[in-house]
Amino acid sequence: MSQLNITVIGATGMAGSAIVQEAVKRGHTVTAMARSENDLAALAKKVAGIHTMAVDAFQVPAEDWHAADAVVDAFATDPAHAYLHIDLATRLVAELRGTNKPRVVFILGAGSLQTGADHHLVVDDLRKLPGSDQFIAIPESQYIELQFLRSVKNVNWVGISPSRDFTAGPATKVLMGTNTLLHNAAGQSHTTAGTMAVAVLDEIEQPQHRQTRFTVADK
Amino acid sequence: MSQLNITVIGATGMAGSAIVQEAVKRGHTVTAMARSENDLAALAKKVAGIHTMAVDAFQVPAEDWHAADAVVDAFATDPAHAYLHIDLATRLVAELRGTNKPRVVFILGAGSLQTGADHHLVVDDLRKLPGSDQFIAIPESQYIELQFLRSVKNVNWVGISPSRDFTAGPATKVLMGTNTLLHNAAGQSHTTAGTMAVAVLDEIEQPQHRQTRFTVADK
Numbered sequence: 001m002s003q004l005n006i007t008v009i010g011a012t013g014m015a016g017s018a019i020v021q022e023a024v025k026r027g028h029t030v031t032a033m034a035r036s037e038n039d040l041a042a043l044a045k046k047v048a049g050i051h052t053m054a055v056d057a058f059q060v061p062a063e064d065w066h067a068a069d070a071v072v073d074a075f076a077t078d079p080a081h082a083y084l085h086i087d088l089a090t091r092l093v094a095e096l097r098g099t100n101k102p103r104v105v106f107i108l109g110a111g112s113l114q115t116g117a118d119h120h121l122v123v124d125d126l127r128k129l130p131g132s133d134q135f136i137a138i139p140e141s142q143y144i145e146l147q148f149l150r151s152v153k154n155v156n157w158v159g160i161s162p163s164r165d166f167t168a169g170p171a172t173k174v175l176m177g178t179n180t181l182l183h184n185a186a187g188q189s190h191t192t193a194g195t196m197a198v199a200v201l202d203e204i205e206q207p208q209h210r211q212t213r214f215t216v217a218d219k
Numbered sequence: 220m221s222q223l224n225i226t227v228i229g230a231t232g233m234a235g236s237a238i239v240q241e242a243v244k245r246g247h248t249v250t251a252m253a254r255s256e257n258d259l260a261a262l263a264k265k266v267a268g269i270h271t272m273a274v275d276a277f278q279v280p281a282e283d284w285h286a287a288d289a290v291v292d293a294f295a296t297d298p299a300h301a302y303l304h305i306d307l308a309t310r311l312v313a314e315l316r317g318t319n320k321p322r323v324v325f326i327l328g329a330g331s332l333q334t335g336a337d338h339h340l341v342v343d344d345l346r347k348l349p350g351s352d353q354f355i356a357i358p359e360s361q362y363i364e365l366q367f368l369r370s371v372k373n374v375n376w377v378g379i380s381p382s383r384d385f386t387a388g389p390a391t392k393v394l395m396g397t398n399t400l401l402h403n404a405a406g407q408s409h410t411t412a413g414t415m416a417v418a419v420l421d422e423i424e425q426p427q428h429r430q431t432r433f434t435v436a437d438k
Contacts, residue, residue: 058313083316083371083373086370087309087312087313087316090305090306090309090310090312090313090367091309091310091313093306093309094277094306094309094310097302097306144370147366147370148309148367151305151363151366152302154302
């Protein structure tokens with residue numbers, strides 16, 4: 001596998017930092033983007049050899065996206081600004097129309113996966129949880145983000161959803177699926193950030209999906 | 220009715236130029252935006268007192284949108300770039316999140332309207348026409364644009380679709396609907412640019428719809 005230029009948006013977050021580490025471990029050239037200079041400095045201390053860019057992803061000039069082989073959108077924000085998930089995806093798409101490079105990997109939530117005999121959306125279950133008004137805007141926005149992406153036929157995008165519980169932790173053996181929420185043999189629906197990172201890098205190095213979303217879980 | 224600042228994107232097109240004329244006739248301050256300086260000069264000759272801005276709408280700074288009371292998106296392009304309909308809508312929305320002003324009026328096609336006993340989409344009929352590959356990307360993109368807009372709850376937007384045949388011509392008496400393709404008593408499904416312009420200005424002056432799409436036809 002040749003060395004690739006990989007840019008990670010939201011590089012200091014739970015998913016983003018795991019992806020940065022996995023990409024460096026595999027010998028790729030990594031640009032870690034995040035808004036906080038302090039958080040980036042902490043990440044650079046932990047992961048040697050990365051380039052850091054303290055920037056609002058909405059202010060990045062289109063040329064910077066074009067310079068990458070792959071862009072991973074692991075952007076995260078608070079529920080009051082959940083719509084920024086959608087706006088960043090529409091912006092990246094608008095700037096990359098008609099291109100095949102970079103590949104853009106969108107980390108989506110589990111909310112847009114289907115579950116149950118009636119194939120309802122996970123986000124509909126999440127909405128029924130007590131206190132869901134405190135967070136529901138995030139899975140709702142990521143579902144809208146996926147619906148938008150599904151209409152995009154002239155950008156090289158792929159989406160990846162974790163399982164219902166997405167937490168920090170090292171990679172495990174992996175279960176893969178497409179649009180249905182996964183559970184392992186023990187009945188858990190769980191994905192570690194490490195498992196997600198391995199899935200993201202596997203997909204970047206050896207593309208198996210194009211203009212679609214898939215899901216990964218811990219086995 | 221007080222004088223409003225109205226910006227029209229695609230001001231030199233069939234719909235845009237009719238909307239500019241109707242707005243000026245009603246005493247509003249109009250900024251006519253289009254890419255062609257020549258076409259704008261011709262419009263300014265025909266309609267006295269407008270401001271013109273020869274610009275790619277994607278290059279307009281956010282402040283310019285905020286300065287308007289209403290922005291009318293009458294953008295038009297060739298089918299090879301039909302996705303620009305979507306990208307302009309997502310861009311305007313991203314720049315106006317969390318605002319109530321300006322009101323943004325999106326001129327959408329008839330393709331996203333429903334028709335027939337089974338309520339199928341007009342775009343599905345259009346796709347079956349001979350030679351539809353030459354134009355279908357436009358109604359398809361405007362349908363995706365509307366689906367995107369329907370997810371937007373924190374921008375003051377409204378969409379307006381004409382009937383199946385949308386042509387130049389003066390305003391007539393008007394039929395109004397919501398999501399179903401309209402026909403008049405003679406069985407025609409027709410909207411003139413003049414009728415569209417009256418509907419747009421009526422809606423801007425006296426808002427009747429919010430974060431939804433309606434349709435107008437010639438009676």
